[in-house]
Amino acid sequence: MCIRQRTGVFLVVYFCSIQERSLRKEELEEEMTEAAIDSTEDPSEETEDLEPLEPDDRGTFQQVMNLLNIMDSGSAKTDTAGTGPDMRKMLASVIITDKATTEPSVVMNALIRCLQVPEISTQRKVNIYNILQEIIQQEGELEEQGVQRLVTIASKEMRETLEEDGDVKAEVASDTLVALSRNHFSMVMYELQHHLKPLNLTDEFVIITLAKLANGNVFEFMPYMGITLATIFTMLRLANEAKMRQVICGAMETFCEMVQFYLKHLEDSVYPVMTEDQFAMKLFPMYRYFVTVWLRSHNPEVKLGVIKSLKPMLNLLLPNDDLREQLYDYIPLLLAEYRGGLEALFVTQVLRQILEMSVITSTPVPQMQLHTIFTELHIQVCSKAPAQQQYSSQNLAEIVHCFIALARSYPKELMKFFLSQMETSKEAIRVGTLTLIRAVVSADEPRMNIRTICLAIRVVKNTLSDTRFKVRMAILRIIGQLALSGYQDRIKGWGLKYVSVQLTLSTYKLTNHRESFYQRDLEEKMVHKVTMDTVKIITSSVSGMTNEFWLRLLCYIMETDYTEALTPICISLTNLAERQLHTKDVEASVAGKSRHVDLPAPQKLLARLLVLMSSPYKGEGRGIAMLNLLRTLRQSIAPSMADMWELEIPLLVKYLEEHTEFTWNQKTWEDKLIQFLRNSLKKTRGSNWSLRLSKELNNQIESFDSPSLEKGFLYRALGFTLATGLEADKVEVLLLLELLYKTDYGNDFDREGVILCFGLCARGQVKTVLNVLHDFEERIQESEQSWQIGAWRKDHPWRRETVKSALMVMYSCVASYCHPQLLLTHVDNPITAKIIHHYSSSCQDTCLKMAFMKSVVQVTTAIKNIKDLEDFQFAQKMTLTGIIIATIKAEPTDSLVSPVRTMAMEALSHLSNLKPFYSTEESNELMDISIHSVISLQPPAEDNESIQTLYANAKHALEQLMEGLMQRQLDPKGLQEMVHLLEKWILSEKEGEREKAMNLHLHLMQIYVQSIGVCIPLKLGQFGTLVGLIAPCTCDSHRRTRMASMSVLASLLDLHASQTCSSWGPSKELELAKCKEDLQSLDVEKIFSASSRIAKVACMQFNCDEVVSLIQKLCENIGAMDLQHDKASVTWIGTFLQMRAKELEDKVAEILGAVLVQLPVVDHLEVRRPLIEGTLLLAHYHQETVLTALLRQPLPMESHLTEVWLAVAENVPFSRTMLHGLMGRLQVRFTPRANPTSKADIWRLAAVDPLMTLCAIHLLIQKTDMDDKLLDLFPDLVYTLLLQLSSNQGPEAASPVLKTWRLVHTGTLPEEINLHRITIKCMQLLFRRLSSEQLVHSLEEQGVWALLQSSSTFLQGVGLLARGCLRSVEGYRQRLAELVLRGMDSDVLSCRVSSTAVCVEFMSDPVLYQEKLLKPTVLTLEKGADQEDEALRVLSLRALGNMALGAPKKVRQYRKLLLEKCLDSLREPVNSSVASEGMEALAKILAELREGDLGSSFSIICEQCRAFFDNESELLRLKAFVLFGKLAKVVRISKKHFFKEEVKKAWITLMLHCQDPCSDAAQACMATMFQCVHFWGWKALESSSGQRDSSEADGMTVFQTTLCSILTQKKPAVLYNFLLETMTYINSNLSRIRIAACNLAGIIMKQMSAHHLRKLDFPALRNSLQELQLDSDPEVRRAALETLKILDTCSQQPLLSSPGGFC
Secondary structure, three states: OOHHHHHHHHHHHHHHHHHHHOOOHHHHHHHHHHHHHHHOOOHHHOOOOOOOOOHHHHHHHHHHHHHHHHHHHHHHOOHHHOOHHHHHHHHHHHHHHHHHOOOHHHHHHHHHHHHHOOOOOHHHHHHHHHHHHHHHHOOOOOOHHHHHHHHHHHHHHHHOOOOOOHHHHHHHHHHHHHHHHOOOHHHHHHHHHHHOOOOOOOOHHHHHHHHHHHHHOHHHHHHHHHHHHHHHHHHOOOOOOHHHHHHHHHHHHHHHHHHHHHHHOHHHOOOOOOOHHHHHHHHHHHHHHHHHOHHHOOOHHHHHHHHHHHHHHHHHHOOOHHHHHHHHOOHHHHHHHHHOOOOHHHHHHHHHHHHHHHHHOOOOOOHHHHHHHHHHHHHHHHOOOOOOOOOHHHHHHHHHHHHHHHHHHOHHHHHHHHHHHHOOOOHHHHHHHHHHHHHHHOOOOOOOOHHHHHHHHHHHHOOOOOOOHHHHHHHHHHHHHHHHOOOHHHOOOHHHHHHHHHHHHHHHHHHOOOOOOHHHHHHHHHHHHHHHHHHHHHHHHOOOOOHHHHHHHHHHHHHOOOHHHHHHHHHHHHHHHHHHHHHHHHHHHHHOOOOOOOOOOHHHHHHHHHHHOOOOOHHHHHHHHHHHHHHHOHHHHOHHHHHHHHHHHHHHHHHHHHOOOOOOOHHHHHHHHHHHHHHHHHOOOOOOHHHHHHHHHHHHHHHOOOOOHHHHHHHHHHHHHHHOOOOOOHHHHHHHHHHHHHOOOOOHHHHHHHHHHHHHHHHHHHHHHHHHHHHHHHHHHHHOOOOOOOOOOOOOOOOHHHHHHHHHHHHHHHHHHOOHHHHHHHHHHHHHHHHHHHHHOOOOOHHHHHHHHHHHHHHHHHHHOOOOOOOOOOOOHHHHHHHHHHHHHHOOOOOOOOOHHHHHHHHHHHHHOOOOOOOHHHHHHHHHHHHHHHHOOOOOOOOOHHHHHHHHHHHHHHHHHHHHHHHOOOOHHHHHHHHHHHHHHHOOOOHHHHHHHHHHHHHHHHHHHHHOOOOOOOOOOHHHHHHHHHHHHHHOOOHHHHHHHHHHHHHHHHHHHHHHOOOOOHHHHHHHHHHHHHOOOOOHHHHHHHHHHHHHHHHOOOOHHHHHHHHHHHHHOOOOOOHHHHHHHHHHHHHHHHHHHHHOHHHHHHHHHHHHHHHHHOOOHHHHHHHHHHHHHHHHHOHHHHHHHHHOOOOOOOHHHHHHHHHHHHOHHHHHHHHHHHHHHHHHHHOOOOOOOOHHHHHHOOOOOHHHHHHHHHHHHHHOOOOOOOOOOHHHHHHHHHHHHHHOOOOHHHOOOOHHHOOOOOOOOOOOOOHHHHHHHHHHHHHHOOOOHHHHHHHHHHOHHHHHHOOOOHHHHHHHHHHHHHHHOHHHHHHHHHHHHHHHOOOOHHHHHHHHHHHHHHHOOOHHHHOOOHHHHHHHHHHHHOOOOHHHHHHHHHHHHOHHHHOHHHOOOOHHHHHHHHHHHHOOOOOHHHHHHHHHHHHHHHOOOOHHHHOOHHHHHHHHHHHHHOOOOHHHHHHHHHHHHHHHHHOOHHHHHHHHHHHHHHHHHHHHHOOOOOHHHHHHHHHHHHHHHHHHOOHHHHHHHHHOOOOOHHHHHHHHHHHHHHHHHHOHHHHHHHHHHHHHHHHOOOHHHHHHHHHHHHHHHHHOEHHHHHOOOHHHHHHHHHHHHHOOOHHHHHHHHHHHHHHHHHHHOOOOOOOOOEO
């Protein structure tokens, strides 16, 4: 490429690299031009002593200077600018060289001038020289003057090395001179030769540059070569510095190489020719000086330089016959360098060069130097190379070549030396010597003469007894090398014997190695490897091999335990056999003999090779080698098989060749070998060949370890071979017995191998096998108790369980391989019977259990595989089943430590397919036991692969068992029973158990759907039950459980849709798919959302019965698992109720029954709340049903029920509705029984517990929002509660609680829970809600609540309560009045009584009159007054009397009714309360009537009143006195006379009862008496009554005295009668009346006239008063005594004559 093209490339690279930061070429040139203009001002400052420039040259100089400045700045800048500075430097250089293409001399001169600038930097000089080299290489002529100047300057620069970086400048200056030499060689050479002077040590770079010139200009330099070498030789003595010596050595190496090049191309030279001898003569002095002087230098670098220069020098010196022997003299100096620090390789290379030349020229080195050479070189081989030696391996290779050369020159001396070295006992020396001998033997052309080989073999034979592994390997390699090198005859005898011995010895050591001798094993393996290589070499190269070696190799194959060597041995034997056969072919053609080789034991060889071929890729692919050997020996082993082998062995070889140890299949290969064996044995039928082969196979058993593929195949091959023998052959029986006895039953592999062998043998010899087993059992029966049969097995004593387990499996294996027709004959007995016997009579450990299960599986499988079973009944089935079930139960339920349970379930699966089949109960029991055994297992750890495998196998076995058993009952009942078995595990609290149960459910559900489909529909409610069990698991915390449950649901929905032909479109399928995808999420909310959507999709597929069964199942399982499942359950319940609640009228009771039963056990609010909301949702649509269900719950009300009512209370409108319903439930008891007209009526009229109803009302009143005063409900609530209270009056034993519904608490209820208290609490809460503190306070002050609690004060409390309601609840009095009126017409007495008690207060208020309810009320009261119930009559009369208070204007209107009912009450004095109430009512009524309104009733009233004055009842006396007083007020003119007479009749009674023991009666009597005084018509008496305080006893005495005095004067007869009437009261029951009567009698007798005194019967009076002296009351006795005194005074004093005299 030209300079201009290169410039363009650099510009492109430059501008692409630095883009914006770089300058374009034009910009750079402009910059350079500007700098040149600026610098022209004073250029002479830097170039004072330089020649002046032309104007054009000056501009170029400045441009070059500026470009050089750019290059310097680019070099000086740091690396932060990236690649920009380097590119600028490159571009500046390119610009200069580009300019030099047009003006080379100008640019060159400018650059030379730049070099001459003072104080120029080293980097700038380097840059200038590099540019100059570029310019010099360009095409074009340079001015001689400029070249000369440059040569001078460069030469000077090259020789100035004072500065630190002088080498850099000298190097680049030297390169510049070399570049100039291509076109100006003479000029440059002259300059260099000018500075190269004899006996004057020149500068080192002069010599370096001369060497470069010689390398680049060989032919031009040759004329100067002689003088140059001569001049340099004169400098050798002066070169004392190491660096200078290295430079001279390097230059000499170059000069010699160039001379060799020159001599090879003399024809191309145009210069005078210089011969090789001439060069040699000039070089020899320098060689001698180098070896004798400089090689002894202590500087290793100098030594290395000298050695490296000797090699090219010797190439020129050794061909010279005159100088060669002189060179031999300096060999010891070279050998001495081995002991120095020099790299041995370079010394050895020089020695090899000398020794090989000595062989070529047939001028051997002096014999006197041989020993030194042998010794030094031998030491290099036998000793370990120093660490600093980098080329030890190359050095050894060079030494070997040296010894080969020596062997060719001095074979006898060398072998003698080797022999002397072998006499030493050091292993390294012997190995090294043998290695050298092998190298000598292996020498290429020309080959060593036979004499040398014989000498070498003699040396080797002297060391055959050495047992060290390296020596043995070395000898073996020599033997192999002798065979390879064509000296086969020399190894026959000793060599083959040695190889055979080493083969046997190494094999023995490898097969009997010890664990602690690992290093020795490695050594023996190495020996064995070398031995096998040697055998391979010998057998492939040695002809006419001895029969002894052939037999040794054959024996090795059949006897060795070290099978790794079999491949090469087989290959070797094949080679030998082919050679022998080839030899015998020649002999056979002459003698007519058969073509075969000698084999000592054909069956043994075949048995051995067959077994070893079972692992064909071991030992470097021994299978193919053995097959080839068999093929080669086919005629010798078995001529009858030869043709078949010829065809089949290539196929087997092809199979192995087509595969590798990584792609082949062991079973396939073994099957091929077995088929090969069977085909081979078919060719020998009718002979004992197979029996002999069986014996050989049997003998091979102990040759292989257990376990191994070979031994496993051996058992199999033995079984097949025995099966082909004659039935009941005695030899075969003995062989089988021997096999049983020598087997180590404790070894699992051997045990299984023998079992397989017997099974295979049974294929053709079943009777023989069974007989042998029976014989074996009988022979060992004598040791049944101990089973330590050491008589036969001293090395491996048998254990009882081990042998029994083997025998069980052996019998089952016999069944597996037995001919089907023979199997049915023997399966029950002896095969199965023997298995059961051995199991039952053992300790039943794990191994034995496994063997038993395996045996059962094999036997049942064998039976099942028989095609024509017909009606075969397996008699031992139930016995086996019982044993298996017991085994499963005995397994630990929480851990899996063995495959026993897996195998047991597999056995049950197989047994279930045989007749007689299991019944349904038996199948369920089997499934239940098996499920519990597997699902209860703890999941294995992730890092325990073995347990994980057992775990997976157990689950699979359970699935298979369940599937098999379910197939026997594929109908809805069977499905339900299966699910029932799984239910407790699906509801397990453990994740693992749920997952396993769900997966099992899914598996069985899929089987059911696939098998049944639409054939048999599910039972009513079964679908809902199945879905209800699975639905909560869609929210399981375990993802796999969720997915499995979703799959089960999908299967159920598909099944139901197909059976019911319901709509199930793609949209639903798509929605379920989305839900299934969401269930894989870890977000709990997303999972619950998906589950809810599944419920919505599935909901419409359910009929009402299925909905009920679903909800019942969901409720039933709440609490069985964790909170997440419970939340899922209530989510499904809520979804179904929201979507289907309206349709469930007939099912509400069942649903609520399930919900309410479950609520008490629900602990979490998140679960209870949705259930409660579902209950309320049902209540919105079916209130009466729900209400009845709630009220029929047991008491005391539990928290869950309370929570339901609280939820009702939260919804105020719904709460009010429920309160109406609750009141209706209480009121229905007080209304006539009605016939229900709807289902709602049936539930509304259903019997409920009133106490529960009251508790619910109490809770609702208490918890309903307080802002709602319930005013519209107040009348009804108060009235209903009052009715309830009235119904509760009576003994608590007669509680109306429905005991039928007390399902939880069977004891008595707490005291606070009774009808009275709950009802009163309800009323208290209700009144508090009225926000009338005054009313509440008034009720509490009056003790209303206490009054209501007592039956004796209940009606009083009702009255007070009603009075308070009238005063405070004005807006709702009409409603309350209506309710009261309705209650008074009730058929229930208590209701009428309570209502009448309320009516009493209402009658005292205008409300009834105002609401136009007075008339019906009065009529109802009229009825009540006629009732038999005393309380009702009393209240009715009271209410009628209160008309005078509430509607006084209406009294006259109803006076007839009122008077009639009141008088009727007075006619029954037996009932004091009725009479008293009647009198009180009359008293109220009389206040509103006039005299004329009474009519005839007046006299009756008077008469009845007087009749009650002396009544024993204080109340009656009180009411009678009050009523008589009221009559006194009513009397006007028409009745005055009549009433006056009535007053006289009642006067004594009134005066006496003023002292009534009842203070109220006494006061009332006194008031009435004083009201009646005016009827006497005596002013004096009226004034007397008005002047005295009637409350004082003295005043009463004064009044009585005054009255008696007036009567004595005016009506003495009346007074007399009064005395007689008074004396009747001294017998009164009231002591106060008796006292009053005594006192009054005394006053009367004092005032009585004598006339009338005389009429008295004093004795009778005295007797009466004397009787009172016996009275218990002292006051009575005292009053009677005083009266008696007065009587005595009156009887003893003389009578006055005046008629009005007093005593």
